[in-house]
Amino acid sequence: MRAWVLYHSLPKDSTPDKEKMWEGALRWEEVPLPALQASHVRVRVKAAALNRRDLWIALGLYPAIQYPAILGSDGCGEVVEVGSPTLSHLKGKRIIINPALDWGASEKAQQDSFHILGMPTHGTLAEFVDVPAENIHAAPEFLSDEEAAAIPLAGLTAYRALFVQGELQPGMRVLITGIGGGVAIWALQLAVAAEAEVWVTSSSPEKIEKAQKLGAKDGVIYAQEGWSKLLSQQAGTFDLIVDGTGGEFFSEYISLVSPGGKIVVYGATRGNPSKIDLRRLFWRQICIVGSTMGSPQNFASLLEFIKQKQIRPFLEHVMPINALPDALTRLWKGEQIGKIVLYQNSL
Numbered sequence: 001m002r003a004w005v006l007y008h009s010l011p012k013d014s015t016p017d018k019e020k021m022w023e024g025a026l027r028w029e030e031v032p033l034p035a036l037q038a039s040h041v042r043v044r045v046k047a048a049a050l051n052r053r054d055l056w057i058a059l060g061l062y063p064a065i066q067y068p069a070i071l072g073s074d075g076c077g078e079v080v081e082v083g084s085p086t087l088s089h090l091k092g093k094r095i096i097i098n099p100a101l102d103w104g105a106s107e108k109a110q111q112d113s114f115h116i117l118g119m120p121t122h123g124t125l126a127e128f129v130d131v132p133a134e135n136i137h138a139a140p141e142f143l144s145d146e147e148a149a150a151i152p153l154a155g156l157t158a159y160r161a162l163f164v165q166g167e168l169q170p171g172m173r174v175l176i177t178g179i180g181g182g183v184a185i186w187a188l189q190l191a192v193a194a195e196a197e198v199w200v201t202s203s204s205p206e207k208i209e210k211a212q213k214l215g216a217k218d219g220v221i222y223a224q225e226g227w228s229k230l231l232s233q234q235a236g237t238f239d240l241i242v243d244g245t246g247g248e249f250f251s252e253y254i255s256l257v258s259p260g261g262k263i264v265v266y267g268a269t270r271g272n273p274s275k276i277d278l279r280r281l282f283w284r285q286i287c288i289v290g291s292t293m294g295s296p297q298n299f300a301s302l303l304e305f306i307k308q309k310q311i312r313p314f315l316e317h318v319m320p321i322n323a324l325p326d327a328l329t330r331l332w333k334g335e336q337i338g339k340i341v342l343y344q345n346s347l
Contacts, residue, residue: 003031003126004324006069009060016332022325026058031070033128040130041090042081043097047149048124048321049074050340051182052269055331057119066120073099073117075124076139076149087133095136096148097124098299100156107164107295116153116293124149125324127344137299140307150313150339151306153293154182157266158190159302160294161242166264170195172239175231175256177249179219180207180337183266185314187242188214193309199235201227201249207337214314228252237261245270251277259284266291314338320345 006026014021036042054071056062075097079090101121104111117123117131139148161183162168168191176187179200191198192215200211200219208219220231228249237258243250247270253263254277265288281288294302305311316338319327327340 001031001033001127002028003070003122004028004072004321005031006058006067006071008067009058009065012060014059016329022328026325026328028322028324031126034122034130036081036083036130038083039132039134040083041079041087041133041136043075043077043095043129043131043136044080045075045077045124045126045129045344047076047145047341047343048072049150049152049154049182050327050331050342051153052331053116053153054118054125055328058328059332062119069119070122070126071118072123072125072129074149074152074154075129076145077129079136080128082133090133090136093136094139096139096151097129097131098135098137098156098296099123099152100293100295100299101132101135103293103295107297110292110295125321125342134296137303140303142307142310143312146315146318146341146343147313149341150182150315151302152299154186154339155190155302155306155313156294156299157183157291158186158242159305160298161264161266161291162187162190162194162240163301164294164298165289165291166240166242166262168194168196168240171197173197173199173235173237173258175199175201175235175238175241175253176216177201177222177241177243177253178203178245178269179211179216180334181244181269182339183244184242185211185214185338188216189311189314190305192216193305193311199231199238201231203334210337222249228256232256240264242266244268246273247271248274251275254280254284254286257284257286260286262287262289264289264291315341317341318343
């Protein structure tokens with residue numbers, strides 16, 4: 001089969017506008033198909049979506065990277081081969097992939113062997129991908145291949161952060177930080193569908209405008225001085241804050257969350273906070289909760305919710321798979337809002 005193979009990370013002095021920076025590091029080439037395990041199915045990938053995880057790996061900023069790697073956690077496709085006769089009923093099915101592999105038996109947290117499709121396990125930026133049969137689900141019929149491919153990693157992360165760790169209920173006031181990324185946009189769409197009042201922070205007014213079109217009430221620019229006071233004046237406090245950025249802004253969330261409210265953290269793209277006001281935290285009885293991906297039950301519940309509410313993912317760019325280097329660069333620049341999806345074409 002053909003696949004995009006990442007052989008090494010980019011040099012540390014690389015910038016998103018540097019020409020030909022992906023040459024040598026990332027190559028579309030023939031790779032041998034592995035022997036299909038008895039518990040697995042082989043999927044012909046029709047569309048694959050990018051996540052910031054793919055970029056972090058390409059930049060060498062992800063833990064325990066193993067090269068060479070075939071990236072890609074999200075995919076929609078057709079089952080073309082099965083590992084055992086007991087799985088024959090799956091052949092020919094149009095499916096999407098749950099990329100959370102080996103979660104474990106507990107709904108509270110993943111087990112130590114948990115990992116994500118797309119490194120070290122070869123991922124979806126290829127013609128074919130092998131996955132455990134238990135990790136495939138029927139693709140929602142009302143979605144295109146490209147739309148369905150945009151669900152898995154970001155949708156699952158957002159669903160667990162909102163509904164499981166955040167215990168979201170209709171009518172709650174929710175703040176979603178860093179709107180623009182795939183998880184944040186999914187959190188917005190899911191929370192709006194759940195009849196929450198959603199506010200956002202972002203780096204640009206254009207992203208806030210797009211968020212409003214997707215159902216957000218309003219938002220503020222986090223680079224603006226005094227942004228948290230402005231947001232408090234406009235919206236009051238929040239029952240739930242869903243954050244994937246961390247960094248220097250995290251201390252502001254302690255003031256923005258309502259007494260007894262929750263801050264759910266699913267990422268830290270801006271690093272660790274320099275300080276947290278513990279006195280305000282305990283006095284206002286605020287709960288800070290971590291959230292990572294989600295369980296198989298969470299994934300099934302996510303799909304059911306999407307079908308029930310007829311939610312269509314917001315796709316910023318749909319590109320042919322040969323445009324992967326350009327797609328990664330777009331993701332690096334951070335100018336997009338929503339998902340970047342690649343479809344299979346002839347190279």
